[in-house]
Amino acid sequence: MSAPIPTLGGTSKSRPATAKIQAxxxxxxSQLEEKEKKKYPxxxxxxxxxxxxxxTNYFIKVQVEDDDFVHLRVFESLPHENKALALHNYQTNKTKQDELDYF
Structure with a gap:
């Protein structure tokens, strides 16, 4: 069963990350590590x-330590544009409980 496609402009409901989202x-x-000047093991x-x-904008919650998370906003251009994924924005010092919202 494929994930429901959100309406144009609105964000989808929060869903568990998939292998595609991890990829x-x-x-x-590396873009985040460069901006933050730190490595995330x-x-x-x-x-x-x-x-x-x-x-498509992807808002992704990523665990970087036990209870330390970052929120990423990643832009994936349309296939015919043939552009690399881009980290458009991010938020650090988040917790597991923090809501993943548009930013």
């Missing part, structure tokens, strides 16, 4: 939301 997080990990996607725009 997206892994692809932008643990980088486990736990949940996500998506938003259809002219491409």
């Amino acid at each position: 997206i997080a892994d692809k932008v990990k 643990t980088f486990k996607a736990t949940e996500y939301k998506s938003q259809v725009v002219a491409g």
Whole structure:
């Protein structure tokens, strides 16, 4: 069963991270590490939301330590644009309980 596609502009409900979402997080990990000037030995996607725009925004909650999480906003362009995944924004110092919201 495929995941429901959110309406244009709105975010989907929060869902458990899949292998695809972990792969997206892994692809932008180095961008985050460069911006934060630190390495994340643990980088486990736990949940996500998506938003259809002219491409797709993924909001991904990633566990980086026991109770330390980061929220990522990753943009995936439309397939015909052939662009790399881009880390558009992120939030650090999050907990497991913090709601994954648009940012």
